[in-house]
Amino acid sequence: MxxxxxxxxxxxxxxxxxxxxxxxxxxxxxxxxxxxTHIVEHLSSLVANGDLExxxxxxxxxxxxLSACIGCSxxxxxxxxxxxxxGLALMNEILFITSAMRLPIVMTVANRALSGxxxxxxxxxxxxxxRDIGWIQIFTENGxxxxxxxxxAFKIAEDHRVVMPTIVNLDGFILTHVVEAHELxxxxxxxxxxxxxxxxxxxxxxxxxxxxxxxxxxxxxxxKMAHQEALTNSYGPILEIWQxxxxxxxxxxxPVETYRTEGAKIIIxxxxxxxxxxxxxxxxxxxxxxxxxxxxxxxxxxxxxADLRAALAGAELVVVCDRALSLGGAxxxxxxxxxxxxxxxxVKPQILGYTVGLxxxxxxxxxxxELVRHAQAEVKQGPSQEFYIYGVRG
Amino acid sequence: xxKAWDQVTWQEIEIGGVLTEPGSARAYxxxxxxxxxxxxxxxxxxxxxxxxxxCPEAGISEDADGYFDINTYCKGCGICVKECVTGCIKxxxxxx
Amino acid sequence: xxxxxxxxxxxxDTYASRMMPRDEFFTSGHRSCQGCGEALAVRWACKAxxxxxxxxxxxxxxxxxxxxxxxxxWMHPWIHVxxxxxxxxxxxxxxxxxxxxxxxxxxxxxxxxxxxxxDGGTSDIGLQSLSGALERGHNFTYICWDNEAxxxxxxxxxxxxxxxxxxxxxxxxxxxxxxxxxxKDMVAIAVAHGIPYVATASPGYLFDLYFKVKKxxxxxxxxxxxxxxxxxxxxxSATDLSVRLARLATETAVFPLFEVVDxxxxxxxEPPKIRPIRDYLKPQGRFRHxxxxxxxxxxxxxxxxxxxxxxxxxxxxxxxxPVHVPEGI
Numbered sequence: 001m002x003x004x005x006x007x008x009x010x011x012x013x014x015x016x017x018x019x020x021x022x023x024x025x026x027x028x029x030x031x032x033x034x035x036x037t038h039i040v041e042h043l044s045s046l047v048a049n050g051d052l053e054x055x056x057x058x059x060x061x062x063x064x065x066l067s068a069c070i071g072c073s074x075x076x077x078x079x080x081x082x083x084x085x086x087g088l089a090l091m092n093e094i095l096f097i098t099s100a101m102r103l104p105i106v107m108t109v110a111n112r113a114l115s116g117x118x119x120x121x122x123x124x125x126x127x128x129x130x131r132d133i134g135w136i137q138i139f140t141e142n143g144x145x146x147x148x149x150x151x152x153a154f155k156i157a158e159d160h161r162v163v164m165p166t167i168v169n170l171d172g173f174i175l176t177h178v179v180e181a182h183e184l185x186x187x188x189x190x191x192x193x194x195x196x197x198x199x200x201x202x203x204x205x206x207x208x209x210x211x212x213x214x215x216x217x218x219x220x221x222x223x224k225m226a227h228q229e230a231l232t233n234s235y236g237p238i239l240e241i242w243q244x245x246x247x248x249x250x251x252x253x254x255p256v257e258t259y260r261t262e263g264a265k266i267i268i269x270x271x272x273x274x275x276x277x278x279x280x281x282x283x284x285x286x287x288x289x290x291x292x293x294x295x296x297x298x299x300x301x302x303x304x305x306a307d308l309r310a311a312l313a314g315a316e317l318v319v320v321c322d323r324a325l326s327l328g329g330a331x332x333x334x335x336x337x338x339x340x341x342x343x344x345x346x347v348k349p350q351i352l353g354y355t356v357g358l359x360x361x362x363x364x365x366x367x368x369x370e371l372v373r374h375a376q377a378e379v380k381q382g383p384s385q386e387f388y389i390y391g392v393r394g
Numbered sequence: 395x396x397k398a399w400d401q402v403t404w405q406e407i408e409i410g411g412v413l414t415e416p417g418s419a420r421a422y423x424x425x426x427x428x429x430x431x432x433x434x435x436x437x438x439x440x441x442x443x444x445x446x447x448x449c450p451e452a453g454i455s456e457d458a459d460g461y462f463d464i465n466t467y468c469k470g471c472g473i474c475v476k477e478c479v480t481g482c483i484k485x486x487x488x489x490x
Numbered sequence: 491x492x493x494x495x496x497x498x499x500x501x502x503d504t505y506a507s508r509m510m511p512r513d514e515f516f517t518s519g520h521r522s523c524q525g526c527g528e529a530l531a532v533r534w535a536c537k538a539x540x541x542x543x544x545x546x547x548x549x550x551x552x553x554x555x556x557x558x559x560x561x562x563x564w565m566h567p568w569i570h571v572x573x574x575x576x577x578x579x580x581x582x583x584x585x586x587x588x589x590x591x592x593x594x595x596x597x598x599x600x601x602x603x604x605x606x607x608x609d610g611g612t613s614d615i616g617l618q619s620l621s622g623a624l625e626r627g628h629n630f631t632y633i634c635w636d637n638e639a640x641x642x643x644x645x646x647x648x649x650x651x652x653x654x655x656x657x658x659x660x661x662x663x664x665x666x667x668x669x670x671x672x673x674k675d676m677v678a679i680a681v682a683h684g685i686p687y688v689a690t691a692s693p694g695y696l697f698d699l700y701f702k703v704k705k706x707x708x709x710x711x712x713x714x715x716x717x718x719x720x721x722x723x724x725x726x727s728a729t730d731l732s733v734r735l736a737r738l739a740t741e742t743a744v745f746p747l748f749e750v751v752d753x754x755x756x757x758x759x760e761p762p763k764i765r766p767i768r769d770y771l772k773p774q775g776r777f778r779h780x781x782x783x784x785x786x787x788x789x790x791x792x793x794x795x796x797x798x799x800x801x802x803x804x805x806x807x808x809x810x811x812p813v814h815v816p817e818g819i
Binding site for chain 3: 399402411413415416417418419420421422423424427441442443444446447448449450451452453465466467469470471472473475476477485
C-alpha cells in the first residue's frame with residue numbers, strides 16, 4: 001500500500017535532518033563544515049527543543065566526530081553524523097576502523113572539493129578519496145532521493161545480515177542549499193519500516209566484550225576477507241530494503257538507474273545531481289535523432305557489477321563523467337571502475353572518460369552534447385589521451 | 395575460539411573482530427618467560443600480602459594457610475622480592 | 491595536611507593488602523614486559539574502577555599487550571579505536587548511555603566511563619580530543635599511563651619525557667645531553683579546564699592510587715589522573731625496581747602525589763624529607779650520561795616546582811568553587 005503523500009517545499013538539508021529525526025537517531029556528533037552545516041544545525045535545534053530524543057555532541061573536530069560516533073554506536077545507540085570535504089578527509093583514519101568494527105553508523109556527505117586550493121564548492125573528490133573505506137556508499141540525485149535514502153540507510157546499516165556503516169552522498173550546495181518539494185513520511189509509517197536498533201554487539205557491563213583487538217599476520221587477512229564478503233553480500237539486503245520502500249512510497253530505487261537507454265548506442269554515465277542536467281541533454285540529442293541514453297550509478301559500494309554490465313549491454317560508446325581526478329593516474333575513479341567492470345566481457349564498448357564540474361564549475365546540458373561529439377571523434381581517430389578534463393582553459 | 399588461532403577461517407571471525415570471552419588471555423601462560431622465580435621462606439613470612447599487591451601479573455596467589463606463592467603467570471621480575479616487608483623472598487634460578 | 495596519608499584512606503597503611511579486593515579485571519596472561527610498572531597500575535586502577543564500567547583505550551603499550559586476537563586480558567567491556575581519539579570515543583559512550591537511559595533502554599545505574607592512554611596518546615597526539623572531552627564536561631575519567639616516552643614504538647621521546655632523559659630520538663651525543671625540554675605539565679592543563687577532579691598517582695603508592703581512581707570515577711563530571719608508570723625497558727632500570735623507583739619519584743619530589751578537587755590542591759603523600767634527585771636518577775640508564783651541571787639544574791628545578799606546588803596546596807581557597815553548574819539553571 002502506498003503511504004499517504006504530502007509534498008512539502010523545504011531546503012534539502014532540512015529534509016535530510018527531518019529524515020534523521022523520523023529515523024529516531026539517538027546520538028549525533030558533528031563538527032561544522034560548509035556545506036553540511038544546515039543539516040546538523042537543524043538537528044541540534046530539534047534536540048534542543050525536545051523534538052528528537054537524542055544526545056548532540058558538538059565535538060572539536062571531525063576526527064573526534066566520527067570517533068565519538070564509534071563510542072555511541074558501540075554503546076548501542078542509533079548514531080548519525082554529517083560532514084564534507086576536509087572534514088571527511090580528517091576522518092579518514094577512523095572511516096576504515098568504523099567499518100572494520102562493523103558499527104552501523106549513518107553519515108551524510110555533502111560532497112565538496114578537497115583543498116587545495118581551498119574550495120567550498122561541489123565535486124566528488126572528498127568521497128572518492130574515501131572510496132576504499134569499506135562502507136556502503138550511496139549517491140543521490142535530488143532532495144527526495146536524499147530524504148528517502150537517509151531513512152533507508154539506517155535500516156540497511158543495522159540489518160543483521162549487513163551490520164555496516166553507510167554513507168549517503170548528496171552534492172554540496174547544488175542539493176544541500178536548494179529548496180525542493182519533498183514527499184515526507186509520517187512517523188508511524190517510518191516506525192513500522194524502521195524498527196528499534198538491535199545492536200549486533202555492544203559495550204554492555206552484563207556481557208562484556210573486547211572491541212578493536214589487534215590482529216597478527218596469521219589473522220589479519222581473514223579479518224579483511226570477512227569484511228570484503230560482508231560488504232559484497234550487503235547487496236541483497238540493500239535491494240530488499242529499497243524494494244520495501246518502493247512498495248511503501250511508490251518510489252523505487254535501483255543500484256544502477258537508466259534513462260532512455262532503449263536502443264541507445266551511446267551512453268553517458270555519472271553519479272549525483274549532474275544526472276538531472278544530463279537528462280535534459282539526452283532529451284535534446286534524442287530529438288536530433290542521436291541514439292543516446294543515460295546510466296547513473298546509485299550504489300557505489302558494493303559496486304553493482306552485474307547491473308552495470310546489463311545497463312551497458314548494446315552500447316558502442318560509453319562516455320563516463322567523473323567529478324574527481326585521480327592525479328597522475330589513467331582515469332577518474334568512476335571511469336576506472338567502469339572500465340575494469342567491462343574489461344572481462346568479450347564484446348565491450350569503447351569507454352572514454354571526462355572529468356567535469358570540479359570545485360563547483362557549472363556544467364550546462366550543452367556540455368554533454370559536446371562530450372559526445374568529442375568522444376565520437378576521438379574513437380574514430382584513436383583516443384589521444386587516457387582521459388580528458390572538460391572545459392579547462394588554455 | 396577452541397581452534398588454534400592460526401587455523402581460524404574468515405567465516406569464523408566474529409563480526410567486527412569482537413572478542414566475546416572476557417579475560418581469555420588467562421589461556422596464555424606468561425610463566426614461560428621466567429628465568430628465575432621468587433621463593434618464600436615461610437618461617438619469616440607474616441602473610442601480609444604486599445607481594446600479591448605489587449605483582450604486575452596478578453602472578454601471586456594465596457594458599458589455604460594464608461601463605462603466598464607464585465602461580466603460572468609469574469614472569470620473574472623480582473618486584474615482590476624488593477618490596478617484601480620482612481625480606482623473606484629470594485630469587486632462585488629456574489631449572490629448565 | 492596528612493603526613494604519609496593516602497587520599498581518603500587514612501585507615502589503610504601498607505599492611506592493609508589483605509583488605510583490598512581480590513577480583514582481577516586486568517587479568518593474568520597479558521604480555522607486558524617483566525616488571526612493568528604500568529601493568530601494575532592498570533591492575534589496581536581496574537580494581538578501583540569496579541566491574542560496572544566501560545573502558546575506552548588508546549593505542550599503546552597497554553592496548554597491545556592486552557588485546558591480541560583472539561585473546562583479551564580485559565574483564566570490562568572494552569574498546570580500542572585509534573591512538574589520538576580515546577577521549578572522543580569515551581564522550582560518545584557516555585552520551586549514548588545517557589540517552590539510552592532516558593529512553594528506558596538501559597536499566598540500573600549508569601555504568602562508569604573510563605578512558606585510558608599513554609603519555610603520547612594523552613599529552614601529544616590525543617591532547618585535542620582530551621581537551622574537547624574535558625571542556626564539554628562529559629562524566630568520565632581519563633587515566634594517563636605516563637611512562638614518559640613512546641615505549642611501544644621503541645622508546646622515542648614524547649612531550650612527557652623528562653629533561654635530560656635519553657630516548658631513541660633524544661640520544662645524548664657531542665651536541666646533546668638527551669631531552670632538552672621539561673616534562674609537559676598535563677595536570678596543570680587538566681586543571682585549567684575547570685574540571686572537578688585531577689590527581690597524580692603512581693604504583694609506588696598503590697593504595698593512594700586505588701582511592702584516587704575510585705574518587706575520580708565517583709566524581710560527577712570529568713576527572714583526570716596522571717599515573718607515573720615505571721618502564722624498566724624504556725628507563726633502562728632493573729625489573730625489580732619498578733615500585734621502588736615510583737616511590738623514589740615522590741620521595742625526591744620529581745613526581746609529587748596530590749589531588750586537585752574542585753580547583754583546590756592537596757598533597758596526598760608528603761615525604762618527611764625530600765631526598766636528593768640523584769637517588770632517583772642513578773638507578774635509571776636513561777639518565778646515566780648526565781653530568782653534574784645537568785643534574786644540578788634538574789635538582790634546582792624540581793625543588794622550585796615542588797615549592798610552588800606546596801604554595802598552591804596552602805593557598806586560601808574560596809568557599810564557592812565554580813566547577814559544577816548548579817541544578818536548575
